[in-house]
Amino acid sequence: MAAPAVIRQALATAVSADLPVILWGAPGTGKTSSVVALGAAAGLPVEVVVGSIREPSDFSGLPVLREGGTWFAPPRWAERLAAGGGGLLLLGELTTAPPAVQAAMLRVVLERTVGDLVLPPEVRIVAAANPPGQAADGWDLTAPLANRLIHLDWTVSADDIAEGFASGFPVPEFDLKDAAGPAETAAARSAVGAFLRVRPELVLAVPDTPERAGRGWPSPRSWDMAARAFAACEHAGAGEAVLAELVLGAVGEGAGFELLSWRRDLDLPDxxxxxxxxxxxxxxxxxxxxxxxxxxxxxxxxxxxxxxxxxxxxxxxxxxxxxxxxxxxxxxxxxxxxxxxxxxxxxxxxxxxxxxxxxxxx
Known part of the structure; x- marks a missing residue:
């Protein structure tokens, strides 16, 4: 289990790199408050949208007549993000959202589109969820939605909690960096592509159970997220522990460990x-x-x-x-x-x- 500081840095790196990420953790462990603190550190307004109290139309848009045609009107939270030119969208309690609502979220996470409104590129997406067995009327995450996210296991430290009760809980600190450039990203994609030439069977490996399909697994899309995570970590000087959390969270442990081991053995000239x-x-x-x-x-x-x-x-x-x-x-x-x-x-x-x-x- 990674230390809380490592997970916080992995979260900050993912947000800096515009990688959609989901935090998995038990109820009451500070996931939402930490994301709000991250938004404040990044200077981004935060919109919290809770899955359990939403309908599919809250993401796919409500059909209304407009100028002789049908317009899929976005909800107010999307309009606020668009009007502000960016922000941080927190999709809370994802495992309390039924499959129909999760399906409506797909275009939001991947294309930043809500109804007929395209959100600004500066909108970042973070989700939070309890394991289905700990969520109220919990659902497994659907495979298409899970494959659009980097999965991080949110942890808390007993020492930190004890210290917080004794002297107050400080606002979590996040070390945010600027994004990697196109050349760094291209180099990382080339390296991941070289690995997949060696292990072509890992290009796509859809899990065979709903539980496993609801976490990170290998697909062309998640390999691209892993490559972007490589570029972001190299650019920010993040440690191996942060890189490992992001890569394993994108493509799963089996494929992720193979990629990390292969990369360590490359030893290529500059x-x-x-x-x-x-x-x-x-x-x-x-x-x-x-x-x-x-x-x-x-x-x-x-x-x-x-x-x-x-x-x-x-x-x-x-x-x-x-x-x-x-x-x-x-x-x-x-x-x-x-x-x-x-x-x-x-x-x-x-x-x-x-x-x-x-x-x-x-």
């Missing part, structure tokens, strides 16, 4: 260092080559310079001698990001078979 010395030693394993070339392509896109783009082709050419399939994947990525004024390097002549396999030559 893309900038490799481009400065294209003759540097390359990894032997295919999965490491995939991860390395993905990181190089992400670095080149971020750099935007013609020199970096041209140097990257030298690395691709070296890989092509031993792993043409890996080189072809990187070639497609580089070809899409050619900077203005970049010359086609002479090494591309050696890559004709690879470029043809990548669909870049006829």
């Amino acid at each position: 893309p900038a260092t490799l481009l400065a010395d294209p003759g540097a030693r390359l990894p032997d394993r295919l999965d490491r080559l995939h991860a390395l070339l993905g990181a190089v392509a992400a670095h080149v896109r971020s750099d935007g310079g013609a020199d970096s783009w041209e140097r990257a082709w030298t690395v691709v050419a070296r890989v092509a001698h031993t792993a043409p399939d890996v080189a072809a994947s990187a070639a497609r990525s580089l070809a899409r990001s050619r900077p203005e004024g970049a010359r086609l390097p002479t090494t591309m002549l050696e890559l004709a078979p690879v470029l043809r396999a990548a669909g870049l030559l006829r």
Whole structure:
């Protein structure tokens, strides 16, 4: 069980990265008050929407006639978030919401859409739930809704509670960071993609019981959340414990532990260092080559310079001698990001078979 401080930091990192997250914990453990404190720390107004007292129309919109057509009118809480330009939406008591209400929440969590109103991109989503056995008339979380969230187990410390009774409960503190950039996110996605080439059976593994389907499990969507969590943790300098909570919360323990173990064993050279010395030693394993070339392509896109783009082709050419399939994947990525004024390097002549396999030559 992770320490409360680790869970708080994982929650703050997820909110900073715009990753929808759900806090699982027993009643009366301060989930709602902590989320309200997080909103205050982030300077975001908080709207608390409790699932047990809502109808599907509170999320899908109430149909009304408007200008000769039907308008799915959003509820007031959504209008307030839209008018404020952003905020933190807390979906409380999720396991007291029946399946019909959970189904209506799907577009809210994934697309930030309530009825015919699209919420601003600055709206962040946090949910809270008691385990179904501890909730009033509890329901398991439906698999589609569970797969849209990162699942964190909310914990409390007996020492903290005892100290709070003795001297008062302090407002929880949250260390909020800015979001990772596009290059960092692209590099993390490339690394996760390289892992899934090694373990393709983990791309999609729908659980076989409602209980397991109601928590984190592997799908393309949850792998993308795991990649974004990687980027956010790298950018914020979060520790391994925080990263583990977010990755396991996205794709489940089995798949998540495999990804974390694989990542620790990568030991890849820095893309900038490799481009400065294209003759540097390359990894032997295919999965490491995939991860390395993905990181190089992400670095080149971020750099935007013609020199970096041209140097990257030298690395691709070296890989092509031993792993043409890996080189072809990187070639497609580089070809899409050619900077203005970049010359086609002479090494591309050696890559004709690879470029043809990548669909870049006829």
